[in-house]
Amino acid sequence: MNTADDALLADLKRVLGDRVRADSAERxxxxxxxxxxxxxxxxxxxxxxxxxxxxxVVRIALAHGRSVVPRGAGTGLAGGAIPLGAPVIISLSRxxxxxxxxxxxxIAWVEPGVVNLDLTKxxxxxxxxxxxxxxxxxxxxxxxxxxxxxxxxxxxxxxxTNAHILAIEVVLADGEIVTLGGLDAEPSGYDLRGVFIGxxxxxxxxxxxxxxxxxxPPAVSTLxxxxxxxxxxAATVSAVIAAGIVPAAMEVMDQGITxxxxxxxNVGYPRDAGAVLLAEVDGLPDGVAIxxxxxxxxGREHGATAVRQAASDEERxxxxxxxxxxxxxxxxxxxxxYLHDTVVPRSKLADTLEEVYRIAxxxxxxxxxxxxxxxxxxxxxxxxxxxxxxxxxxxxAAGAKIVEASLAAGGxxxxxxxxxxxxxxxxxxxxxxxxxxxxxxxxxAFDPACRSNPxxxxxxxxxxxxxxxxxxxxxxxxx
Amino acid sequence: xxDFAKVVGAEGPVTVVGGRTRWHVGGEIHSGARxxxxxxxxxxxxxxxxxxxxxxGTTTAELAAALAEADQRCALPERGxxxxxxxxxxxxxxxxxxxxWLTSSVLQVTYISAxxxxxxxxxxxxxxxxxxxxxxxxxxxxxxxxxxxxxILRTNPIPPRSQWVESHDAYPFTIxxxxxxxxxxxxxxxxxxxxLEGHAPxxxxxxxxxxxxxxxxxxxxxxxxPQHRWSLQPAELNGCSGAFxxxxxVGTVWRDEPQPRPVLPPSVIEISTRMKNNFDxxxxxxxxxxxx
Ligand SMILES: Cc1cc2nc3c(=O)[nH]c(=O)nc-3n(C[C@@H](O)[C@H](O)[C@H](O)COP(=O)(O)OP(=O)(O)OC[C@H]3O[C@@H](n4cnc5c(N)ncnc54)[C@H](O)[C@@H]3O)c2cc1C
Ligand SMILES: Cc1cc2nc3c(=O)[nH]c(=O)nc-3n(C[C@H](O)[C@H](O)[C@H](O)COP(=O)(O)OP(=O)(O)OC[C@H]3O[C@@H](n4cnc5c(N)ncnc54)[C@H](O)[C@@H]3O)c2cc1C
Numbered sequence: 001m002n003t004a005d006d007a008l009l010a011d012l013k014r015v016l017g018d019r020v021r022a023d024s025a026e027r028x029x030x031x032x033x034x035x036x037x038x039x040x041x042x043x044x045x046x047x048x049x050x051x052x053x054x055x056x057v058v059r060i061a062l063a064h065g066r067s068v069v070p071r072g073a074g075t076g077l078a079g080g081a082i083p084l085g086a087p088v089i090i091s092l093s094r095x096x097x098x099x100x101x102x103x104x105x106x107i108a109w110v111e112p113g114v115v116n117l118d119l120t121k122x123x124x125x126x127x128x129x130x131x132x133x134x135x136x137x138x139x140x141x142x143x144x145x146x147x148x149x150x151x152x153x154x155x156x157x158x159x160x161t162n163a164h165i166l167a168i169e170v171v172l173a174d175g176e177i178v179t180l181g182g183l184d185a186e187p188s189g190y191d192l193r194g195v196f197i198g199x200x201x202x203x204x205x206x207x208x209x210x211x212x213x214x215x216x217p218p219a220v221s222t223l224x225x226x227x228x229x230x231x232x233x234a235a236t237v238s239a240v241i242a243a244g245i246v247p248a249a250m251e252v253m254d255q256g257i258t259x260x261x262x263x264x265x266n267v268g269y270p271r272d273a274g275a276v277l278l279a280e281v282d283g284l285p286d287g288v289a290i291x292x293x294x295x296x297x298x299g300r301e302h303g304a305t306a307v308r309q310a311a312s313d314e315e316r317x318x319x320x321x322x323x324x325x326x327x328x329x330x331x332x333x334x335x336x337x338y339l340h341d342t343v344v345p346r347s348k349l350a351d352t353l354e355e356v357y358r359i360a361x362x363x364x365x366x367x368x369x370x371x372x373x374x375x376x377x378x379x380x381x382x383x384x385x386x387x388x389x390x391x392x393x394x395x396x397a398a399g400a401k402i403v404e405a406s407l408a409a410g411g412x413x414x415x416x417x418x419x420x421x422x423x424x425x426x427x428x429x430x431x432x433x434x435x436x437x438x439x440x441x442x443x444x445a446f447d448p449a450c451r452s453n454p455x456x457x458x459x460x461x462x463x464x465x466x467x468x469x470x471x472x473x474x475x476x477x478x479x
Numbered sequence: 480x481x482d483f484a485k486v487v488g489a490e491g492p493v494t495v496v497g498g499r500t501r502w503h504v505g506g507e508i509h510s511g512a513r514x515x516x517x518x519x520x521x522x523x524x525x526x527x528x529x530x531x532x533x534x535x536g537t538t539t540a541e542l543a544a545a546l547a548e549a550d551q552r553c554a555l556p557e558r559g560x561x562x563x564x565x566x567x568x569x570x571x572x573x574x575x576x577x578x579x580w581l582t583s584s585v586l587q588v589t590y591i592s593a594x595x596x597x598x599x600x601x602x603x604x605x606x607x608x609x610x611x612x613x614x615x616x617x618x619x620x621x622x623x624x625x626x627x628x629x630x631i632l633r634t635n636p637i638p639p640r641s642q643w644v645e646s647h648d649a650y651p652f653t654i655x656x657x658x659x660x661x662x663x664x665x666x667x668x669x670x671x672x673x674x675l676e677g678h679a680p681x682x683x684x685x686x687x688x689x690x691x692x693x694x695x696x697x698x699x700x701x702x703x704x705p706q707h708r709w710s711l712q713p714a715e716l717n718g719c720s721g722a723f724x725x726x727x728x729v730g731t732v733w734r735d736e737p738q739p740r741p742v743l744p745p746s747v748i749e750i751s752t753r754m755k756n757n758f759d760x761x762x763x764x765x766x767x768x769x770x771x
Contacts, residue, residue, distance in 0.1 A: 104713075151606060155606070162583060162615075178750070185713075186708070189743050189747060190771060191618055194615035194616075195615050241527055241528075286678060376605065410604075411603075412604050413602075419608065427610060432599070434596045442613065445751075
């Protein structure tokens with residue numbers, strides 16, 4: 001560290017004591033998130049424990065001409081939490097208290113470092129849960145969920161994070177504290193709360209959140225449908241929606257991932273199926289029975305070779321366990337994976353999936369698919385060994401083709417993982433210069449000097465003049 | 480460049496006229512503003528994708544009729560206004576618990592900027608992360624940031640059965656604990672109307688559980704709602720008095736007189752002012768109206 005860093009560190013330590021970390025091991029760790037990108041360069045990490053501490057750290061960073069990067073659990077897959085240009089990293093993971101639960105108004109106030117699943121576990125005895133359920137929910141934080149507007153299997157019926165957040169306390173990049181949104185029905189003014197969600201840490205730092213809590217449905221039915229091909233599974237998904245049924249979840253797994261999961265946890269998935277569809281309906285008992293039957297019928301009409309309906313809660317949990325451990329299972333079959341995330345219209349799922357297999361083949365990569373089919377949200381996992389020379393070029397080239405294929409099918413860049421540094425180079429393929437210019441104007445209203453998590457989302461060239469020094473930085477994250 | 484962009488142009492104060500059902504919200508329009516109309520018509524509708532692309536000048540009634548042909552509906556109200564007007568006013572349907580929140584239902588927005596350019600934000604699919612959220616910024620913006628040409632909205636199936644029921648003796652605040660997902664619970668101080676939706680046996684079962692907290696009879700529809708909306712916290716509703724209809728569990732209250740404008744905190748005003756200046760530096764879009 002140079003002398004400029006020493007002065008910064010001294011100021012930070014006056015506020016946080018030994019909760020400022022700047023040793024090389026820590027900095028190496030925080031250079032990356034869960035994405036395939038190699039990482040940027042981390043400045044000091046501040047383990048803040050209160051809104052006021054966050055405010056003071058932001059002001060110190062500002063005084064030293066440094067930007068800040070908020071960080072939750074670092075499970076992001078688009079590189080949103082990767083530090084560019086040695087910023088001060090503000091870790092929110094110690095702000096992990098559930099402050100208040102009000103079942104009458106169905107809200108809970110929580111700190112941003114609360115782990116997603118911990119909130120739901122806390123609410124279970126009260127008969128409620130927090131609806132967004134990313135597959136990383138055992139580790140990812142509410143602050144990160146807000147940052148990326150995260151989704152999950154059950155967002156098909158319940159909506160992604162944005163539908164479950166009422167108010168957010170934010171420390172802005174200039175150190176001001178502001179509450180966006182409110183607990184009333186239709187807060188007046190621009191919907192700054194709605195706009196902030198999915199802001200990937202570039203609009204300010206979340207220090208407190210009012211979330212909507214959802215009552216647990218009295219009846220739930222879970223089905224596992226087997227098919228010869230992913231095409232049949234995808235056709236079933238489209239047909240279910242077309243029939244006017246909106247299930248709580250519809251997840252598809254192809255044969256590659258199904259076998260990997262079976263080998264890993266042995267939950268009784270069929271190894272010989274070309275694809276399986278995990279469908280869940282919830283609500284009142286009669287309606288649930290009706291919809292489960294209809295899904296089963298529609299599946300059979302579209303080539304389902306077997307339909308298994310969980311007969312007990314234990315069996316239901318088992319079927320979900322397979323889905324939820326899918327990423328762990330992949331780790332058993334390949335040293336590295338690149339989990340991609342695009343969305344296509346449901347009617348294009350089967351075609352795009354075939355294109356994904358073709359692209360992987362063409363780049364000599366193995367691929368497995370486990371995805372939120374009900375939303376048309378593809379999640380191809382490209383499998384590789386990071387030690388292989390030149391492999392990252394191939395992986396990124398294949399990734400670029402998958403994005404292209406999804407856009408060509410009328411889809412979008414990302415369903416739930418965000419843009420970060422991963423999809424930043426593709427923003428031009430979806431948006432015009434004028435579109436991007438307006439996104440940048442939105443951003444500047446929150447952070448005119450681009451001090452909060454600079455260098456992400458908006459392609460370089462649109463970014464603030466005062467961070468031109470970062471111009472080349474995104475290169476350094478290319479793994 | 481679209482025809483609407485040509486009509487809006489790049490200079491001079493301009494305002495879009497919809498159905499004029501909420502014309503005075505946000506302040507009076509400056510008399511010098513040129514009045515323009517947004518284009519109308521459904522652009523494309525694919526029920527199996529649960530999305531519809533519709534031009535802003537389309538009436539919400541026309542849109543509702545088009546969706547109903549495929550047994551679907553959306554979050555917009557049907558009160559004589561236009562799609563564009565409803566989106567920039569940003570009010571939710573009185574049956575919001577069943578219809579969904581307007582802000583979550585606008586997937587993509589195409590608008591004309593103050594510079595007369597066509598700008599698009601969001602994406603065409605039911606789920607999308609597409610950078611900073613321009614659609615949510617436009618919802619409720621009162622036409623002060625951009626003039627809406629077209630939107631893509633999420634649609635939803637019309638439930639197999641919908642039934643309003645009324646009680647004069649049930650305590651409205653316990654209904655949520657009796658019924659899973661009512662589509663609306665409206666209370667006017669002396670009686671309560673609940674909209675139950677879903678499969679017929681579910682509606683019957685909900686009615687059964689309601690019987691434990693009062694006596695109920697079937698009615699044709701909702702109460703007549705007074706003109707003006709108040710936005711309160713759900714917990715504040717049991718203090719309501721006078722002539723009103725309150726949406727229990729939501730916090731909206733309809734009254735004959737408008738709600739005094741709440742004063743926003745200075746830092747919110749600061750962000751909002753920067754937003755307006757960044758999007759409309761010369762103040763030509765809907766001059767006289769302010770969303771904050
Ligand atoms: C009795 C009554 C009850 C109502 N209840 C509800 C309700 O419960 N929920 C609800 O949501 N609505 C309700 N409304 C309003 C609803 O009818 C309208 O659909 C809508 O909110 C306004 O649409 P409009 O076309 O009439 O807009 P207008 O009144 O014509 O315009 C309203 C504002 O929007 C601007 N605007 C219009 N179109 C555009 C555009 N394309 N781009 C940019 N700016 C534009 C105008 O310049 C103006 O500032 C109610 C109305 C009445 C009369
Ligand atoms: C195995 C695996 C499975 C996954 N499955 C899903 C899935 O099903 N659905 C899904 O949507 N995602 C999924 N993800 C991605 C990831 O878990 C989510 O994006 C998650 O919400 C990130 O939370 P985090 O706490 O790890 O945030 P981080 O990775 O630390 O940060 C994410 C972004 O949010 C910002 N941020 C974090 N905290 C704050 C704060 N307090 N204030 C302001 N900005 C902040 C960061 O700057 C960054 O831009 C998965 C990831 C993994 C590794």
